[in-house]
Amino acid sequence: MELNHGLHLGYCTNIHRGEDWASTWRGLEEYTLQVRRRVAKGRKYGIGLRLSERAARELSAPCQMAEFQEWLEKHDCYVFTINGFPYGNFHGERVKEEVFKPDWTSPKRLEYTKLLFDLLAQLLPAGMSGSVSTLPGSHKEFGVGKEELGLIFDHLQVCSQHIESLREKTGKDLHLGLEPEPLGLVETSGEVLKFFGLYLDRHPRDGRFLRNVGVNYDCCHLAVEFEEADEALSRIADAGVRLSKLHLSSALKLKPTVENLERLKEFDEPVYFHQVIASDGVNPLRRFRDIPEALEFARSMPGQVGEEWRVHFHIPLHASPTGGFGDTQDHILGCLDWLAARPKACQHLEMETYTWEVLPVELRAGDVVDQLCAEYDWTLGEMRKRGLA
Structure with a gap:
């Protein structure tokens, strides 16, 4: 929905199963319309659409696109952003590090993302900005060297050029947001600046890149890194990197007591990646690729577990966990405070x-x-x- 200062708020439909277009649309019918009726009665309703590569291909059929556009108009809905991070399946089976595949070294990732922008250019209402979020280049465990980084930069440049051509053709402001994530190729605000700096070193004359490609700032991810919202957002924005989208999300945090570590096993599930960062209370000390590795370290090195753990496990924004666990809701609030002071920084x-x-x-x-x-x-x-809605 559109709020004050031209801001748009939605929820990401990746919460629903939808690996083909039929199941994606079924989720919109069964769940999104119910939410729409309860929270935006009498108002236009903005949808944050998640499309797998298969669903995107199926939606690209002219008859399917026309039918969906009619559905949006009928229900007074609009699509303003697309989640293009997960390429394939995202529910019901092991995702883990596979969500980073194919990464930006692959032409498949480039073609998928270009297709998402083609679809968004058709769905986005006139006069509105449109975003697509994507993975942060690659994953640190995939062995990205100089050659692989060059491929990532080349593919992002081609994607930027595609976005630019759509902008010239449609007059719509479209932009891609790389999403920093723990153990991603880019995971901290400092690495964001380094990544974009390296790109501009390689392509110093690409003046349009920073208009077309920016950052999807995920509050859960940056909180897990023990970053402060005001500092991280200011560092990114002040460097001239576009804030394409803000993900309002909350992470799990805990003191690594014996009791809490035992309970953490409840969050060790086989589908998603739950990276853990241990801190001395202020600074990150150790990173673990998933909960089992963190628990094994705590078992073998009990005196070196640190003062606080933060876990990449998205928990409800409004529902704080109990029993010795906490959340990073304060990072979301810090993000909103920052946005209230700079409401044009991200729509x-x-x-x-x-x-x-x-x-x-x-x-x-x-x-x-x-x-x-x-x-x-x-x-x-x-x-x-904060005067934002």
Whole structure:
């Protein structure tokens, strides 16, 4: 939905299963319209659409696109952003590091992302900015050297040129957001600046790149890195890197006591990657690729576990965990405070708690529609306090 200062808020539909277009649309019919009726009655409703590569190809058929456009108009909805991070399956089976494949060294990632922009250019209402989010280049464990980094930069340049051609053709402001994530090729605000600096060193005359390619800032991810929202966002924006989208998301945090580490096993599930960063209370000390590796380290080196752990596990924005666990809701609030002071810095906000199916029961508020509505209530309430809604 459109809010003050031209801001747009939605939730990411990657919370629903949808690996082909039929199942994606079914999720919109069964869940998104229910949420829409409860939180945006009488208003146009913005959708943060997740499309797999298969769903994107199927939607690109002219008859399918026309039918979806009619559906959007009928229900007074619009698409302003697309999540293009997961290329394939995202529910019900092992995803883990596979979500980074194909990465930006692959032509498949480039062609998929170009297709998403082709679709968004057709779906996006006139006069509105449109974003696509994507993975942060690659994953640190994939062995990205000089040659691979060159391929990533080359493919991003081609994507930027494609975005530029669509802008010239349609007059629409379209932009790609790389999403820093723990153990991604780019994971911190400092690495964001380094990545874009290296790109511009390689392509010093590409003056349009920073207009077309920026950052999708995920609050969960940067909080897991023990970054402060105000400092991280200012560092990125002040360097001239575009803030394409803000993901409003919350991470799990805990003191690594014996009791808490035992309970953490409840969050060790086989589908998603749950990177862990241990801190001395201020600075990151150790990074673990997933919960089992972190727990094994704690078992073997109990005196070196640090003061606080943060876990890449998206938990509901409004529902703080209990029993010795906490959340990083303060990072979201810091992000909103920063945006209130600089409301033109980023137009797109998307709530992203895709882990609904694997959340411990205590963190589920009714069914998925109830949870999403509760997240809207919390988010809109905090935005109103800051004059953003």
